[in-house]
Amino acid sequence: MKRRKELSEEELKLISKKISDDEALEIFFRDCYLRNLRPATIEYYKNEFHAAKKLLNKPLVECVQRDLEDLILNSKKLIKVTTINTRLRALRSFYNFLKKNKLIYTNPMKNIKLLRDRQKTIETLDxxxxxxxxxxxxxxxxxxxxxxxxxxxxxxxxxxxxxxxxxxxxxxxxxxxxxxxxxxxxxxxxxxxxxxxxxxxxxxxxxxxxxxxxxxxxxxxxxxxxxxxxxxxxxxxxxxxxxxxxxxxxxxxxxxxxxxxxxxxxxxxxxxxxxxxxxxxxxxxxxxxxxxxxxxxxxxxxxxxxxx
Known part of the structure; x- marks a missing residue:
């Protein structure tokens, strides 16, 4: 059988050095500071990543699409749709960054969409x-x-x-x-x-x-x-x-x-x-x-x- 020129995704994973959550988060937040993101935005990321890790019960860098789907299903029993979407947006930013910088091989958020939510009336004062x-x-x-x-x-x-x-x-x-x-x-x-x-x-x-x-x-x-x-x-x-x-x-x-x-x-x-x-x-x-x-x-x- 003729061998392929490029290794498959699974083969690349096998020989690659895995990055830890601590390393990934350190690199991500270093980039946040370099881009001069607002302190409130950085705090938002930290809170959402911490909450997601508790629910996932595994390192963020080891998550696959199925893990995030389970996160959504479990979260629906506990928190509102708007809160889930807020968390998904933070995770999307994190995984997009890791993928762009080749720190992970697959982006588990690639096919995950935000949940549809009923449009609420915005209250104003008369x-x-x-x-x-x-x-x-x-x-x-x-x-x-x-x-x-x-x-x-x-x-x-x-x-x-x-x-x-x-x-x-x-x-x-x-x-x-x-x-x-x-x-x-x-x-x-x-x-x-x-x-x-x-x-x-x-x-x-x-x-x-x-x-x-x-x-x-x-x-x-x-x-x-x-x-x-x-x-x-x-x-x-x-x-x-x-x-x-x-x-x-x-x-x-x-x-x-x-x-x-x-x-x-x-x-x-x-x-x-x-x-x-x-x-x-x-x-x-x-x-x-x-x-x-x-x-x-x-x-x-x-x-x-x-x-x-």
């Missing part, structure tokens, strides 16, 4: 809920509550992310605009402030005073404000205001997007303001709030007013 929330915050009459009111106005005015708002410094304020530097995609962007937000922000800066830190928003003891603290406080405000919806920075971001769409903003401008890397999420917003768009069409449709 006018009365926003007004109730602001009235509730104003009842406290403290430095922290006034700071939180300004934070709320910024969220609703600009649609900035929670991770972005804690990174804002006093020098980033430019009159009616604000420079967002600590962004998800590492591209700085400019957002714009309404008159009421500008006025409240000026008052906040006076009350804040001159401090050693340049961070715009600070804790009651003048330290940098943590994202978790903001989230926790707005959850409490929402309960105090009797709002049944989730009250969070993400809800404020969605609310801003919806109000801008209803007001007639084009998708590209909204994408730029929100700091989306592509149009995918922006289009999702437009599709979700189609009824509002339909009302705008009835109001401003090109054939409206024609006697035909």
């Amino acid at each position: 006018n009365s809920e926003i007004e109730k929330l602001i009235k509730t915050i104003r009842r406290y009459k403290t430095f922290v509550s006034f700071r939180d009111e300004v934070i709320l106005l910024l969220f609703l005015d600009t649609g900035v992310r929670l991770s972005e708002i804690v990174g804002i410094e006093t020098k980033d304020i430019r009159g009616s605009s604000l420079i967002i530097k600590r962004t998800k995609n590492l591209f700085e962007r400019t957002v714009y402030l309404s008159q009421i937000t500008q006025e409240q922000l000026k008052r906040y800066l006076i009350i804040r005073g001159d401090l050693e830190t340049d961070k715009l928003f600070i804790s009651h003891d003048n330290n940098d404000l943590k994202p978790h603290s903001i989230q926790t406080r707005f959850t409490k405000y929402g309960k105090d205001a009797g709002i049944s919806k989730r009250v969070s920075p993400h809800t404020f971001r969605h609310t801003m997007a919806r109000r801008m769409i209803v007001a007639g903003i084009d998708a590209f401008s909204l994408m730029t303001l929100l700091g989306h890397s592509d149009m995918t999420i922006t289009k999702k917003y437009v599709n979700l709030w189609g009824e509002d768009i339909e009302r705008k069409h009835k109001q401003f449709g090109a054939l409206k007013g024609l006697n035909i």
